[in-house]
Amino acid sequence: MNAPLRVLVVDDHAVVRRGVIAYLDVLDDVEVAGEAADGTAALDVLAQLATLGRLPDVALMDLQMPGMDGVAAIAEIRRRHPSLQVVVLTSFGEIERVHAALHEGAAGYLLKDAGPGEIVAALHAAARGEVFLDPAVARRLAQEIRAPRSGLRALTAREREILRLVAEGRSNKEIAAKLVISERTARTHVSNLLGKLGLASRTQAALLAIREGLVPPSG
CATH class of the missing domain: 1.10.10.10 (Winged helix-like DNA-binding domain superfamily/Winged helix DNA-binding domain)
Known part of the structure; x- marks a missing residue:
């Protein structure tokens, strides 16, 4: 059997974080490697896991967080741990945030109304080196390509x-x-x-x- 996908969950709202972890914990092919409440804490957790040789495969990360926000954290994670992919899970779908996250190396962008199946699909896609976008986000990107703003x-x-x-x-x-x-x-x-x-x-x-x-x- 393939080893389970190891995921770090990063969100400043404890209720959201615990809910995501509770769902992932029941999946046979996913293992929660750790959790963090903001970008700085995520980097600290990753440094500890890397020292133990247990770096996660994917980080599932909110964007709007105090201190180091998600976009800055994505950039730093990708710089320090190039093998680790990041999937955004956020309430905000503005196209500027999408561009910023993807520019810094995010491998997926989901809104928090995404279903559990979409979250798992995005995590596995990221681990395969693919990009997974929330359907609403994908539509906005397509609209921008068709009618760029000036x-x-x-x-x-x-x-x-x-x-x-x-x-x-x-x-x-x-x-x-x-x-x-x-x-x-x-x-x-x-x-x-x-x-x-x-x-x-x-x-x-x-x-x-x-x-x-x-x-x-x-x-």
């Missing part, structure tokens, strides 16, 4: 918020303090929105925001 429509809600702050003359440090994010994250958001808008500077971004009515002109 201009301000291409920005996420967070990027539009940051564009407004840029137009107000806020620095990356001030934006970070205002939104309670790191300065590095603020800088990344600014860079991303400039790229999406095809702009070369914060001044151009500010002028665009004023022209589009995101902020009133000064004076």
Whole structure:
């Protein structure tokens, strides 16, 4: 018989985490290797398991978590443990989150209303090196390919918020303090929105925001 698929469950909600573990525990072909409440804890657990030579095959991970969130954790897990696949299980299906997770190396993206069978299918697909997407997420990706967004429509809600702050003359440090994010994250958001808008500077971004009515002109 094949060895059971070893899975690490990562979610900051204990009730959700215990529910997922309870379901996986009854499966003959799946073994829960451990659990963690956020990205940092997941990395600690993985480091301990790797030392014991018992690294899981797949991590089933939420995205919205305190401290190190899922996207950052995916990137770090894939960097430290390239053989370990990550499947996202989250309540949020916005296309920006999907892109971010897949960009960092996620091998699957599920919404929390997914059925148990879908979760197991996604875990096994990831272990085989395949990508498994929630049907609703797959439809959104297909729609985006057919009708890509441009201009301000291409920005996420967070990027539009940051564009407004840029137009107000806020620095990356001030934006970070205002939104309670790191300065590095603020800088990344600014860079991303400039790229999406095809702009070369914060001044151009500010002028665009004023022209589009995101902020009133000064004076």
